[in-house]
Amino acid sequence: MNKVVLITGGASGIGWAAAQGFAAEGARVAIADLQVNTAQQHAMSLGAEHLGLGGDVSDEEQVAMLLERTLDRYGRIDVLINSAGIPDSFAPTVEQDVAAFRRLIDIHLTGSYMMSKGAAKTMLHQGKGAIINLSSIAGVLGLPLRNAYSAAKAGISMMTRTMGCEWAAGGVRVNAIAPGYMLTPFSRKLISEGKLDADRLRRRTPAGRLGTARHIADAMLFLASDRAEFITGVTLPVDGGYMAFGAASDAYGGPLDAIVGMTDELQ
Ligand SMILES: NC(=O)c1ccc[n+]([C@@H]2O[C@H](COP(=O)([O-])OP(=O)(O)OC[C@H]3O[C@@H](n4cnc5c(N)ncnc54)[C@H](O)[C@@H]3O)[C@@H](O)[C@H]2O)c1
Incomplete structure (x- = not known):
């Protein structure tokens, strides 16, 4: 893969x-994050052809800077x-902070x-490109206490459709992935704070386990590839069957393995 x-x-x-995942397939990767040091260290650990950038995606000028610096370095953006x-916040709605809602x-x-x-x-200028957004099961199912997150994720899925339709003829595909509960720093923190219950989540997931970041990366590699050439505007659940399940019982009755130190080798 010779993609940027x-x-x-x-x-x-x-x-x-x-x-x-993309670097392992030969892509050149620009890692953009609020955590600039980690972004740069990660990029360096992948190799000199990769780039680490600091920036806040909620700031229009910083967004422009992230795109510009990627283009300056590589001359194109494929994915x-x-x-x-x-x-x-997981706070009751009546106690939620409007500023936190807006920030999210x-x-x-x-x-x-x-x-x-x-x-x-x-x-569109290149005549080709793929955009992959992160939605969530929270964008489809009602999860109490998570108003801003759920509304944002539902909005992302709808925007995926509108942009996908608008840009399809121009060769730009827009898709989203709706992860279920994946073991990442994001969810590990929520589990350790008692905001998520790992055992209950696993009982509610037909696969009987939490996913990993790698499961999502694998779906992204597919959606970004020419194998997904005719797929645009979709939100693909990658959730171990969570959203498919609707019975009034646990989805999984088998043994639950210990989540060793709640670590994931990919983090
Ligand atoms: N982990 C899950 O179970 C799960 C489930 C559904 C959806 N998602 C979604 O997947 C995406 C990634 O989640 P994750 O689990 O990898 O989380 P994570 O916390 O491990 O990583 C998120 C990264 O985003 C960066 N970030 C936060 N705000 C930023 C900003 N304003 N500008 C630039 N960077 C910023 C953080 O510094 C962090 O490095 C999120 O959109 C999340 O909502 C995750």
Whole structure:
């Protein structure tokens, strides 16, 4: 693969697994993240042909800078992955902070919008490109206490459709992935804070386990490839069957393995 892949949120979790997955297939990867040091260290660890950038996807000028620096270095952008994100507050709605609601929408929804809009200008000029957004099961199912996150994720899935339709004839495909519960720093923190219950989640997941960032990266490699040439505007669940399940019982009754130190070799 001789592609240039720009990944927001690439310093951690799903974005970092994607960076490793694409680099392993020969892509040149620009890792963009608020955590500039980690982004640069990760890029260096992949090799000198990769780039680490610091920037906030909720800031229009910084979005422009991230796109410009990627273009300055590589002259093109073949794949954009919008993986930057933060969790919701998990506070009861009546106690939620409006500023936190706005911040979350700004990062997830407006950030994905601005990055996609900017990258698409280049991709449409190239006549080819693939954008992959991060939605969630929270964008489809009602998860109490997670208003901003869920609204942002539902918005991302809808924006995936609108942009996918708008740019299809120009060779630019836009798809989203809706992860279930994946073991990343994002979810590990929520589990350790008692906001998510790993055992209950595994009982509710037909596969009986949490996913890994690598599961999402593998789906991204497919969606970015020519094997997905006629796929645009979709949100692909990668969730061990979570959203397919609707019975009034546990989805999984087998043994639950210990989550060793809650670590994931890809983090
Ligand atoms: N882990 C899961 O179970 C899960 C499930 C569904 C959806 N998702 C989504 O996948 C995406 C990645 O999640 P993850 O689990 O890898 O999380 P993570 O916390 O491991 O990584 C997110 C990265 O985004 C960066 N980031 C946050 N705000 C940013 C900003 N304003 N600008 C630039 N970078 C910013 C963080 O610094 C971090 O490196 C998120 O959009 C998340 O909502 C995750």
